[in-house]
Amino acid sequence: MALINTWLTDRFDLxxxxxxxxxxxxxxxRFAAAATRAGILGGIGVGGAASGGWITEQAAVAEGPYAIGLQLWGLADHPDQFEATLAARPTMVSLSFGDPTPYVEQCHQAGIVVVSQVGTTTAARAAVDAGVDxxxxxxxxxGGHGVDQVATLPLLQSVLEVVDVPVIAAGGIATARGLAAVLAAGAAGAWIGTAFTTCVESTLPDDAVALLAAAGEDRTAFGKVFDIAQRTGWPTEFGGRALINSFTERWTGQEDRLAADASALDRFAAARDARDPEVLPVWAGQGAGLLDGRRRPISDIVDELGEAAGLLRSAAEQVGQEP
Ligand SMILES: Cc1cc2nc3c(=O)[nH]c(=O)nc-3n(C[C@H](O)[C@H](O)[C@H](O)COP(=O)(O)O)c2cc1C
Incomplete structure (x- = not known):
């Protein structure tokens, strides 16, 4: 029995x-399995350079309903990622950061629900036209990659008006209050990243967790300097939100100079490999300011998110009778 009933809980028995x-x-x-055991839909994140073999191994560890998230721009060089995903038959696949059209039909034929992360209403319309569910x-x-054109609330309001498929809200939702807010607005659920980065089951190393724990709500920035420095191949239309450090402060606004500065790129790589906190990319959203810093089991965080049910009940009590 779901604590709160929506398309997401009904469809995936959450x-x-x-x-x-x-x-x-x-x-x-392992992270996805722990999330699913806690009563939400667990996700596996596939990096642009991950192998199909890695996906197969991780999918074998997942339990119950779970999602695999693919970065579409990486599939041209790594078609094995898509093949391994299809073969694993996850409950859901996220096809984001590119055009999902070439991949949707094969996912549907394999019985996989397809979602796509979008950052504008125009992109939402295009994803629906591509056939996503x-x-x-x-x-x-x-936190992490996307675009920084519209904030979560105005985007959610707009997308809910123009698409006829379920809409899951993402970006800055880190507590029961945030979850209750987007559900009250009409979202089918929340897609939460930053709030789970510090959980026991996250593969994020302890030094990055400590940086996250110390960060306030105003200590993240969106930009492209890490993608330039790491030469990961992200298309320029996307950037990422990460903790601010000396590296982002030094190079934001100087992206072209950074790309052309071989010695700066070498210094970055050496300092990153040494895990220098002034250089290390720690992807996180503004919800970082809401983390309490302890490394807790994901089930504890999910239990707290469940308080959204009480908040929604209280909100409903504030609604007066029709005169
Ligand atoms: C550390 C980190 C890594 C991420 N990696 C991916 C990824 O590989 N693929 C993806 O689709 N989204 C990725 N994202 C974005 C999330 O899917 C999601 O959009 C975001 O976390 C939602 O905002 P929030 O962090 O405020 O909860 C990442 C986010 C974070 C914080």
């Missing part, structure tokens, strides 16, 4: 309408 975001570098099969409306305050 206790709470939440997806643990498919976060590369954080969410592997649900939209993840991801505002610019979210």
């Amino acid at each position: 206790a709470l309408p939440v997806v643990a975001a498919t976060m590369a570098g954080v969410a592997d099969g 649900a939209i993840v409306a991801r505002g610019g305050e979210g």
